Amino acid sequence: MSVPPSPDDRLSLADRFATLRGAAWKALLRQAEALAYLVAGLPMALWRAFRGKPAASLPPAEYLHRYYAWTYWRLPWGPLKAAVAAVMWPVALIAAIWLFTGRNGKAIAARSGVSVAAQALGQADMAARHAIAPFWYYMFELYLPERGRQAGLYLTAHETIGPAYALLQPPEGADFLDDKIWFAEHCHAAGVRAVPVFMHFSKGERRPLKGGVDQLPEADLFVKPRSGAGGHRMERWDFIGGGRYRDAHGTVLDGAALVQKLARQSLKDDFLVQPRLKNHPALDDIANGALATVRLLTCRDGQGRPEAANAAFRMAIGNSVVDNFHQGGLATAVNLATGEIGIASDIGVRPEVGWRDTHPVSGARFAGRILPHWPEVVALAIKAHEAFPQRVVVGWDVAMLEDGAMIIEGNGKPDLDIHQRAERRPLGGARIAELLAHNVARRAGNQSKSRPD
Structure with missing residues (x-):
């Protein structure tokens, strides 16, 4: 569906310059x-x-x-x-x-x-x-x-x-893990429960989408860049009735106006509309209104099977849109065997946050809690990795909803900072280091036709 043209919607020279400037930046x-x-x-x-x-x-x-x-x-x-x-x-x-x-x-x-x-x-x-x-x-x-x-x-x-x-x-073109549209479609085909995509906007138009919808659902929505990461440029739009939606800043738009807005945004970058997922009720008091997720790290072992290596649970504190650790959220280590979480901190560059066992906004205690659906969370991450056979290591973002676990996205180059910070220890002596070193040595040996000497 093309958006009716307007002075704001046309790819003017200014728009083209802004697009090029964004790509250059x-x-x-x-x-x-x-x-x-x-x-x-x-x-x-x-x-x-x-x-x-x-x-x-x-x-x-x-x-x-x-x-x-x-x-x-x-x-x-x-x-x-x-x-x-x-x-x-x-x-x-x-x-x-x-x-x-x-x-x-x-x-x-x-x-x-x-x-x-x-x-x-x-x-x-x-x-x-x-x-x-x-x-x-x-x-x-x-x-x-x-x-x-x-x-x-x-x-x-x-x-x-x-x-x-x-x-x-993996070889170029083996998969498109970072493409949120391809990722959602691939997971659906593989029977992996992952967040769907309702609409796709690009270059001022709504693009055809397999499994998409013709109109915005009368439900809470989440908007994000197609290739974005780190919680940047994401928006939450809550359905307030009468065909209207309100964002985190209080702006209210009806469905048609929101579609127009997203089309204009897409002149510079592709944007997606997804359902706004809601936490399991057991997490509401420590989530600050945002979806709280687990970053679960999986890596292939000596037999090529995905293995869960580390997990960190993330909570928002400064906003109600994203829980991202690099956007000011808290993270705590998760016991892989039991799903129990402990004390939490931010990324470590704001000393006033420190380490705490209660949420700084709600005051609710979280240290010692068992995360809901934990065995399912681990099993889902392993199943998701199996659906990407040429991936060696992936960091999965997994949500815990009232009706079970759901994959949000996979990260092909997962940052180890969150785990080393949350676990308060280096990972060079941990299982993930063994797995990474094994796979690097094997891949390096294959490239040179011999193992490293």
Whole structure:
């Protein structure tokens, strides 16, 4: 269905420029992230540069560290990129120490007894010896002596999201895990319970959609970008009767006006309409109005079977739209065997949040609760992974509804930060490190026609 043209709807030169500008900005952010990883990971690459190819017999964390170092110098223009990183590293480190110490130093000193000066020196030490940037220093509480002694076991994004996950990705075109439309259709065909898509808007029009609807349902809705991540640009529209919907800011639109609005938004990016899911009633008092989800990490074992490795439960505190950990939410570790949750915290860069066993908004206690439908949550994540046979590792976002568990999405390059923060321990000595190291060694060996020596 095409939206009736209006001055706002036509792809004017301004619209086209905005679209190109948005694409250029996304590309720039990707390049900036890649550069940040190169700079942060330089010490790891230097200290392990002359140890040769990683041997599969190494402990998992050390194997992954060495694999990162070994691949660092084999990147296109690797030595030149390393030289640029070497110039930027001290400047970036000083700036990061100034930023994160200024934000956290006094509060952490009062809480832990570690002086601000000692924290600054500790950040420099962790960055130089373990390639752990100041951001992670506070996230993983490395100012605590018992954590600092385990610094070599932490797995950071530059080595996992970087070369390890890059090696483990399926062949191009094997699946389209990141495409929310394809994902919903594929899960439906595979018998995996996943959130459906009602409507798809692109370039100012509503596009045909398998299993879609002709009119907005008279129900609460959730709007998100087709390829978005991290809780960005998502909207909740609650049905208030009389064909009208209200968003989280109090804006009220009827169905036709909401369709027009979404069409205009899609001039710059594709948007989807999905049902707004509601938590199991047992979670209402700790969800702050948002859908609370579990990030459940699965990885293939030595026989190629998906295995549940880690789980973290997320709750919203600052808004009622998303529970995303990187958008200010809380996360707590989940006992894989029982579904019990413990104390929770944010990502670790706001010391006023700290660790808590009650929700900061509702005051409800959550530590010690058993999550509803827990065996079904784990089984559903395993079943979902089986539906993606060429995926080695996936981070599943799973909702717990009154009538059971439902997959929200799968993440092909899942961040380990949430698990290491929530579990208050490094994962380099955990099962997930064993699984990742095994798969990386096997894939690297297959590429070179021999196992790493």
